[in-house]
Amino acid sequence: MAVEASAISSAGVPTTPRSPLRDSVELAVGYLLILIVIWSPRAWQRPFYIAALLWITGATLLSLKFTDGARAMGLRLSGIRRSLWIIPAALFTAAIAILIASRLHTLNQPDTPAGFIKRYWGYAIWACLQQFLLQDFFLLRLLHLTRTTTAAVLAATAMFALAHLPNPILTPITILWGSIACLLFLRYRSLYPLAIAHAVLGITVALTVPGPIDHNMRVGLGYLTYRHHHPHPHLSQNDQIVSTTACVTAEAPTRLSFRHALP
Numbered sequence: 479m480a481v482e483a484s485a486i487s488s489a490g491v492p493t494t495p496r497s498p499l500r501d502s503v504e505l506a507v508g509y510l511l512i513l514i515v516i517w518s519p520r521a522w523q524r525p526f527y528i529a530a531l532l533w534i535t536g537a538t539l540l541s542l543k544f545t546d547g548a549r550a551m552g553l554r555l556s557g558i559r560r561s562l563w564i565i566p567a568a569l570f571t572a573a574i575a576i577l578i579a580s581r582l583h584t585l586n587q588p589d590t591p592a593g594f595i596k597r598y599w600g601y602a603i604w605a606c607l608q609q610f611l612l613q614d615f616f617l618l619r620l621l622h623l624t625r626t627t628t629a630a631v632l633a634a635t636a637m638f639a640l641a642h643l644p645n646p647i648l649t650p651i652t653i654l655w656g657s658i659a660c661l662l663f664l665r666y667r668s669l670y671p672l673a674i675a676h677a678v679l680g681i682t683v684a685l686t687v688p689g690p691i692d693h694n695m696r697v698g699l700g701y702l703t704y705r706h707h708h709p710h711p712h713l714s715q716n717d718q719i720v721s722t723t724a725c726v727t728a729e730a731p732t733r734l735s736f737r738h739a740l741p
Contacts (some may be wrong), residue, residue, distance in 0.1 A: 501619040504537040509637060516641060534615055551614045552669035561666035568675035572682040579686035587685055598681050605680045606673035612638055613663045616691050632659040641655030647692040
């Protein structure tokens with residue numbers, strides 16, 4: 479994996495030279511705003527959340543002229559067939575985890591398919607957006623700023639995991655998934671299977687890990703201030719967030735609105 483980042487450019491990452499200073503500023507400000515949201519009291523989160531959303535959206539739109547657009551960001555459907563195996567692999571992993579949780583009597587699942595959809599459809603959308611942040615906002619910029627793709631993957635994974643501190647369950651999971659997802663993205667240049675796999679694996683964590691153990695998948699200040707009082711962990715729409723992979727605020731994992739989930 480010790481391939482020069484500039485070589486990746488010919489495969490569709492950046493095709494026009496960009497300023498390292500610009501990449502550094504976009505990356506640093508975006509990540510700082512995310513961390514502020516994660517570690518702020520709930521009452522203070524909204525303005526920083528809005529600032530982070532506007533910064534990341536604006537930086538992404540402005541950077542399109544420096545890239546091969548949809549191809550660099552993994553948004554093209556052409557070639558997606560080669561990476562579709564990622565989805566059944568995630569489902570297989572989820573099945574094993576659910577089987578183990580069932581044997582350990584820690585499985586927390588809705589009674590009906592309708593209940594499952596109602597509980598997790600909002601989180602599924604947020605998981606896909608997280609994957610976009612990891613791959614298209616962080617990794618692509620780190621490819622410009624580091625000498626090798628290995629360094630870029632390690633840096634993106636570290637940023638991803640640090641955003642999940644101090645959760646002892648999510649942090650190691652994000653180290654593993656973050657590194658795997660970055661490597662698969664560089665190989666296949668396809669975001670969709672990774673986003674779906676992220677949603678599958680994140681929901682699996684919510685189903686199999688008791689709320690008192692992972693603090694309802696909270697991170698940052700939300701993890702430290704967690705108080706278990708809900709009879710059904712991971713269900714409450716009033717809990718503070720969580721994320722399975724990077725860059726989350728401190729609102730509940732099953733929030734149905736994107737504005738309650740993202741920095």
